[in-house]
Amino acid sequence: MADLQSENEKLRADNRELRRQLNIQRLSLEAKNRALDAMHWVWCDGGCSDGVHRWDKTPLTEEIVKEVENHARRLRRWLENSIERNQRPLG
Numbered sequence: 055m056a057d058l059q060s061e062n063e064k065l066r067a068d069n070r071e072l073r074r075q076l077n078i079q080r081l082s083l084e085a086k087n088r089a090l091d092a093m094h095w096v097w098c099d100g101g102c103s104d105g106v107h108r109w110d111k112t113p114l115t116e117e118i119v120k121e122v123e124n125h126a127r128r129l130r131r132w133l134e135n136s137i138e139r140n141q142r143p144l145g
Contacts, residue, residue, distance in 0.1 A: 084109070094122050 091109045098105045106114050 094118060
């Protein structure tokens with residue numbers, strides 16, 4: 055009987071630890087998904103209802119799309135300038 059109680063306690067402790075780990079993973083994934091929403095990540099482009107802003111549920115507006123397009127152009131310019139700068143001879 056003592057062996058069963060000991061095993062039961064061990065299983066309960068293991069269960070608590072697994073629940074703790076799952077909670078950490080859930081919180082981490084939620085933070086990552088909210089960060090993707092903040093970048094206006096497109097989860098699906100087929101017009102599905104949860105294609106963008108799946109976690110914060112803010113409506114996608116024309117202004118947001120224009121802002122993202124402008125940011126994408128700036129990112130492209132940054133990359134091109136960075137490549138050009140790194141290809142220049144030193145001196």
